[in-house]
Structures are given as structure tokens and as C-alpha cells.
Amino acid sequence: MKEIKAIINAYDAKSPETKAALATVVRVEGSSYRRTGARMLIMDNGTWVGGISGGCLEGDALKRARLAISQAKPTLITYDTTQDDAYQIGVGLGCNGVIDVLISPIDADAPKVVELLRSCLTANRQTHVLLTVTQASDEVDGLSTGDMFRYNGPDSLAQLADETAIASATEKIERYIQKGKSAPVEVLFADGRVVELFVEVMPPIPHVVLLGQQYDVYPLVRILNELGWQSTVVANPQKVTQALFGAANALVAPADFDTISVDGQTAFVLMAHDFKTDKANLPRALATDAPFVGVLGPRVRTERMLSELAEEGTPIAETDRMHAPIGLDIGATSPEEIALSIVAEIRAVLSGRSGSFLRLRQAPIHERD
Template sequence: MKELKAIINAYDHLNPEKTKAAIATVVRVEGSSYRRTGARMLVMDDGVWIGGISGGCLEGDALKRARLAMAKSQPSLVTYDTTEDDQHQIGVGLGCNGVIDVLLTPLEIGNPNNPVEILKSCMTERRQTHILLTIIGLEDEYNDLRAGNMVRYTGPESLSVFGDRDLQQNIEKTIHNFTQKGRSRPATFGLADGRELEIFIEILPPEVHLVLMGHQYDVLPLARLVKEIGWRATVVANPQKIMQKLSSVADAIVTPAEFDSILIDEHTAIILMSHDFKTDKYNLPKVLKTAAAYVGMLGPRVRSEKIFDELAQEGIEISETDMERIHAPVGLDIGAISPEEIALSIVAEIRAVFSDRTGAALRLRTTPIHERD
């Protein structure tokens, strides 16, 4: 999400009278690759680019091809095959051992239907998961649609642009299947005239949101790390008690009395880190009423268990489902000591939980790092 925001910011500062631009998007990955589907790079005709589609091995070649696409005002789909044992093959030096398809789309700057404008509209709306359909394979045109066009899916009615009920139903069914798995990938559909339509179906969830409930000095390194990786940080504390530096790092600072005004969804993690037993005990039942998928509690296990016991004695039982959401002590076991290391431990565990991973060392993993088709 941080990269996407940087691309949109750079795009907003382009002068269409002086600069041409294109967007490069990874739309298919077979095998291993440093970046996955949905990775993007904004390319300008002066050779500057923002973002990335690989670990650095493909960007130079993609820049040349993107500038050619700009000159022709036509999108192109480029395949990089790094599985071949050929020293002249782009990407072999990285040892990717995969096949990557990259769509290069020239941008008509300011056109509300260009891909970056559509992405920008998604970023400015209320937090939700967006579904984007990009045509990556189509001979000639179909119902005024062509390769490079992006359609924002907002429901079955938004598929009317395809003009074919059977095609729309097939796309709708595929979107549902992909959404259930939370994966972005291409799909091919047959047209009534015998041609094939290939669409990159992208599932774009909102940025991860951390709600940090506390005002002590260890909130600052955690908020800083959250900002660095492109997540959103909201601090719940008395504004008069927080460090001045925190105001420039956090996306929002909310008083405890305004907690209910925070938009909390299944992409939100809440950390209880007030360092005050009574405060964390008071806040726990309140945060468990939200949709947050992750609730972390700072401090040793005995402290958390004492909070659970006292709440039970007061008639506030914590269900098994809620206990699965609670991570106490919060963080992964990496031997963290300093506030900065503890912040790293917490963020790493949140990423693992939201990715449905264990947080174990990759060298112990017996299957590919990323799920493959």
C-alpha cells in the first residue's frame, strides 16, 4: 500500500504537457518471483520510475519497453521467463526461477478511466476491499473494451460493460472464487464470437490498521515502524500526555472517550499498551466488541491471565473465539529487548496472523513461500 500511495503521489505531480507516463503491473506469476501479482511501477518517459515489479532485475528492461509502449500509445504484455538456464535471460542473475507477465499500459494523464485514476479513487474511499478487473489479453476490441482497460467491480451491475449476460455470470462466479481465496490472478473467458478474453482479477484490501492504546514512550517506535511499512496507525491516548514526536508519525490521535468513532474492521489490529493494569483491563472487553482480527496485550503472560481471571469474577467471560484473537504476550519470540525490537516483534506477528502464517523461519517451510496455482 505504501508503494501504491507513492505511485499515486508521483502521478498527481506529473505535467501532462511535458511528461508521458505508463504503469507496469505484474499480472501473472508462475513459480518463484520476488514480487507477486499486483506489484506496480510508474514509468515516466524521462527514465524515472516509482515502485517496482521485481528485486531490481526487470525494472531496466521494463523501462525500455514501457517507453516504447508510450511512443506507440498501445499497451503491451511482456513475459519474463527466468526458469531458463541462459545467462542472457533477464532476471537469471536473481535466480527467480519463475515466469512473470507484466502489463505495460500508457496513461492518458487526467483521464478518470485510466488505471492510476481508478486506483486513486479506491484509496480515497472508506476502507473496504476493492476488486479491479484489468483486460490483459484481447484481440482487437470487444464492446468498446480493449487490452489495458481497467473496470472497477462494485457488484453484478458493474459487469454490464461487457454486454453479455453469460460472460458476466462467468466473471461474477470467478470473482467470487478468487475473493474467497483472497488471491489476485488472471482468468480467461471465451467470447461468443470465438475469441478469448483474459482478465487480471485483483483483490485489493485496505491497508493494515494498528490502533495503539497507550501514551508511553514505546508507542513511538511502533508507530514509526507502522508508518515505514505503509500501514495506518491510530493512537488512543490523552493528547496532553503523548510525546510531541508522535503527532507527526501517527495518522490520528484519538482520546479514549472517542474510541467508538474509530473505524475498526477485520484488517485492524489493536494493541493494549498503557502499562497500567486497570486501564488494559477496562479496555479489553471494549476492544473485543469490535471487528478487529487481532488484539495484542503488552506484558507477561501472568499479567494477562490475571486480567482474564478478574474479568471472569466480575461476570465478563471471554469466549473461545475471542481468545483466539487475543495475543498475550504480544509479538513473536525473537528475543526482543529494546522498544524498537519489541515493535519489530509485534509487527511481524501481526503480519503473520493476517497472512495466516505461523511466523516460523522460512528455512523450515516445506512448501513454496507463496501459494501457487
């Protein structure tokens, strides 16, 4: 979402006479620095925002975008970094992947793609599903390469006007929604026609709720801002500095804890540095549906909390959602390093990963179909 926000801001800031195109990674086969859904906004004046690779494909995409803009026609480009071809962009990079990039000129009079992306930024926390036509037969009325529309169920596919195609598309789209994964799909019509769609599943950005007001909250909020995540600080407003008001997305008084929105991308971090406060907050955080509840401090401190809560009639059942001590074991000592270890563990848990060394991972870094 951070990249989309930067693209929207750049589009809004460009001069009216400047033409633009949007490059989107719509398929990845094998290894690639960026995955499906990576984007860059390319202007005809040679500037761009975002990225589709680690910097190796952007220059060629710029030239291709200028051509697409001049022809007012979307184009699908395939970059193959697996072949030993001196004329292939990306050779020698060692990525060993095939990347499809859709480059679509943006209609200045009706920038539908921009507005659809903007709506994903401004809507309440929810999973957005966007469908982009990457290839369409000329015989399919009403669908053209580059078209983008929102998916809200089978009724969103009425324009396919073919029961077989709607059923085929719905089954595949719903499967990727369940996985929380973006991917290309092929839609088959009853008469043999084919439309290829890029299914983009965009869950809400991670939301980290920080229960504390000490100085080590600040580096954590700064890292969350750099990532483009959402941060909420639960603290007495009279005990925090004005700088924290401006840095965090929201500041909530402890009495208003129940007003915090919680979903499958929410993580709680208990870091009050006050035993009684953290002990009171632990059962409140675990009573929510948040998949991650972390407690700062040594294990013995949390064990004491659990023991006292049980004695007081509030036993805490064992759960994988609780992470205490919080953070990955990276040898962190400073507040900044501790913040890094905390955010890394949250990212790992929300991604369903262990947070171990990649060199020990037997499977590819990214899941493949």
C-alpha cells in the first residue's frame, strides 16, 4: 500500500500536460526481486515512482512505457532472466525468473485505474480484490487488455456474459482470495475463447497496537512509518510528547481500548515497562482476535504475570498467539535494534513464516504454484 500511495501522490502532483503509464508485475515464474502486484508509475518526461524489480528492468520499462503512451495502447512485456541470450534484458542478473509486466497508459480524462487504487487507500480496513485484463481475445466484447475492475463476488463478472467463464473465473479467484495471494488466472469460455486476468488480493496493511508510552515506543513507530504500516499507541495523552502525536497514526487513551479496530493483520505489543499495566493489558489483548500478542521483557516476567492472573481468577490458556519474550533473536540491545527485532517477528508471524535464516529454508523464498 505504501507504493500505491506514493504512485497516487505522484500522479496527483504531475502537470496536466504530462502523460503517464502504469507498469504492473502480473506474473512471476521462478525467482524475482519483486512479486506480482509490484508497480511503477512512469511519466513521459522520464521520471518514475515505484519499481518492478531491483532496478534492472526499470530503464527498459521506461522506454516501453513511452511507446505505449505514444500509441495509447497497453502492452504486455515478458522479461526472461533464465535464458543465456545477450539480447534479453535482465541476462546476468541471476534472478532465474520470468516476469510479465503490463504497461498501461493512463487516460487523463478518465483515470479509472488511478481512482480504483485510490479507493483501496481510502476505504476502511478490508481485503481488496482487483482484476486486471492482461490478455483478451478481440471476440470478447467489453473487455480489453489493461482494463481493471473490482471483484466483489460472481456478480462482478457479469460482463463476461458466459456462465462457463463466470464459473471458471469465480472458482479460481476465490481460491486465491482464500490463500491471500495475487496471481494470474486463465478464464475459459464455453466456445473456447480465453481471457487472462491478474487477480490482485490486497489485505489490509499490518496494524500494530503499542501499549506503552516510554521512549522506546518512538523508534518502533518510526520503523512502522517507514514500512507504511499502521500504528496505534495506547497511552495517557497527557503523558506523551507532541512528537508522538504526529508520528503515530492514532493515539488512544487506555479507557478507550475497546474502540481499537482489530482484524487478522493486527498485532499487539505490550511495552509499558510497568508490571501491573502489562498484566492488566495482557488478557485484554488476548481477548481480541488479533493473531499476534507480544510482551516485552524476560520470560520470567511474563510467567509471573500468568501466575498472578491465574491466582486472581483470570487464567490465560496456552496459545501460539502470545509471543513472550517478543522479538527475533538477533542480539538486539538498543531501542532501535529491539524495534527491528519486534517488527521482524510480527512480519514473520503474519506471513506464516518462522523468521529463521533464509539459507536454512529448503523451499523457494516465495511460494510458487
